[in-house]
Amino acid sequence: MGGFMATPKGNLIVGQSGGPTAVINSSLAGVIQEASKHQQIQSIYGMVHGIQGLLEDKLLDLGRQKAEVVEGLRRTPAAALGSCRYKLREEDLARILEAFQRHHIRYFVYIGGNDSMDTAHRVGELAKRENYDLVCMGVPKTVDNDLGWTDHCPGYGSVARWNAIATKDAGRDTEAIGIVDNVKIIETMGRNAGWITASTALARDSEDAAPHLVYLPERVFSEEKFLADVDRVYTRLGYCLVTVCEGLKDADGEYLTASTRAIDTDKFGHKQLGGVADYLCSVVAEGLKIKARFDKPGTIQRMSMVCASQTDLDEAYMAGQAAVKRAVSGTTDKMITLVRESNDPYRCVTGLAPLAEIANAEKLVPDEFISDDDTFVTQAFLDYATPLIGGPLPEYVRLERIEPV
């Protein structure tokens, strides 16, 4: 690609990849609306189902969509272009470049997580080797919040808000009916990183409020300690609400539960997880002889628009916009990052990280965000996460303990 100072004139193509979120379409809207402002960009194309659709020549013309449809993307969940989890094979790369050539693509913007940034990077590398003028930019997207280099990731604020609200509501439920259903276990998403599970802690608005115990995959999970923890809370309050990450692992580094169905291993070799909360209900029933129930909201948490964080929606849009702005001014092979300039008042701008470095860096919840007894988060985590969820949680009342005279 070497050395041109003026950015090339041609078409832009954008794709969405990985698990859909509440805000990935907001990033898409940012890309489309920004791209339409720049003369270097002629047509704006979308890959249907990401790279996989590109390989099948399934494209949409995004520049000719109605303005209200593009604007409506900012409040439409999931991935409007269709998403994929496609692991690039070496032989695909030449076909991609051939497709780019055929469609006069000079700008490639890929919205996704670790694996997607790897895809974007490899396409960019090939273009360089082949001396094909291509600007490659990544827009971060993952509810898991496990991308390196960025303060946080578009998608996280909304899933965090969803889980905080769900946990607050479930906490009220458990308070009310805990004399019958003694223990409630909520299972959140998250493979190796506990960011989503940690967000449930935002629900705790008073000392005895839920969640009472929060288990992150950054810590080895011990059933004995878990039972002792639950027993302690249950003895004190008469009920207990626990949140757990689907990716909890035991002392041998094995997932507590993982599907054994071969079909449930994805293209990247990741096994489908789940069933941790269900399993832990049995552990509680057997170990403590009390009743436990679980909620496994599953994918609903990641693309609920009702609970979306406005901050997250706005930042996702800003990240999409920034990718195009940077691209037309000559930046390539970079992912847009979110940079927190200040926490109070909260202020966030965009930055850049090398695509090559993102691909396989997984950002776990750091030690300083996890409480010493491994069952909650620290104030530092709450300070980190609070601005991301876009405003306070709904406020509820409690009856005062006034007894009859």
Add this chain to the structure above:
Amino acid sequence: MGGFMATPKGNLIVGQSGGPTAVINSSLAGVIQEASKHQQIQSIYGMVHGIQGLLEDKLLDLGRQKAEVVEGLRRTPAAALGSCRYKLREEDLARILEAFQRHHIRYFVYIGGNDSMDTAHRVGELAKRENYDLVCMGVPKTVDNDLGWTDHCPGYGSVARWNAIATKDAGRDTEAIGIVDNVKIIETMGRNAGWITASTALARDSEDAAPHLVYLPERVFSEEKFLADVDRVYTRLGYCLVTVCEGLKDADGEYLTASTRAIDTDKFGHKQLGGVADYLCSVVAEGLKIKARFDKPGTIQRMSMVCASQTDLDEAYMAGQAAVKRAVSGTTDKMITLVRESNDPYRCVTGLAPLAEIANAEKLVPDEFISDDDTFVTQAFLDYATPLIGGPLPEYVRLERIEPV
């Protein structure tokens, strides 16, 4: 109690029972605010954890709560007084009456479902036999919508709205990522009645939109037919979203899955259900060799305030109010019902049903609400349910299929 025309002067006691909902506190607010307007009612007491708390003499003075706390109940989910699932024993009845006597209770309002109405009725019967002046009123509450005599039940409109929104969002997710996770199965609550599952159908806003298949427990569930149904949708669209009721039963009338843990059978002999969607994922994986994932949001669906239906909140309040109004004008041994006077415009008032008749009548989804192929609902159901969810669902956009020229 017989024949007094002037209603007695004394205290009112109110309790909440059964599974908490988004709106049961709205009914409680209606009871408290209405009761405070009537001279016959001196103090207003609340049972902590329903009848179970009364037996332990755990009461709160609701008349001395701050006005803003009582008003705040209208937007606070779960059961602020605490709930219970307590099956009355014969020997409890005398103790209840003794407690009523000690606290000068002349008005007893119980907010709950079938079992709670049975409790209220039995207390009322004993009072009659003992010539103790007591006015007994029931306020219906159940997300399951399976109470007889009433057009619908406070709590249902909100859980219906929650499930319709969750299904709409999950549908967009499945559209986007269905090429990877081919089948999504969402499990809703509902023991024998499919009202909640049916409400997911409200999400379908175009011919191919989710949910594609809806299975109610009113119909025998056949795995063979299920696989054929899923295969048909999957072949046509490339993905399929299914909603199922946790209470699905096979041709032998057995639940597809029920916990075998003794601790999971409640005081009324009901087994804890669940795991249907998880099980059906295995059926799909084995039978069709495609990938299926499930969401089991569990109790989160029944007390989410973010998705609460304003119509439901208002009607729950109205039902609480009506119970007190009727009580002070001499009605007893009745449950407040909701009577739909008109559907367009929607207009709903309160009526009365005999407590004795409610107790064990379970209202299932009628045949005319279930489609002929047993995989969806009819327009008649949609007409029935639409006004209850309190307004349209969020609107999303879809990209137009404009291909590059």
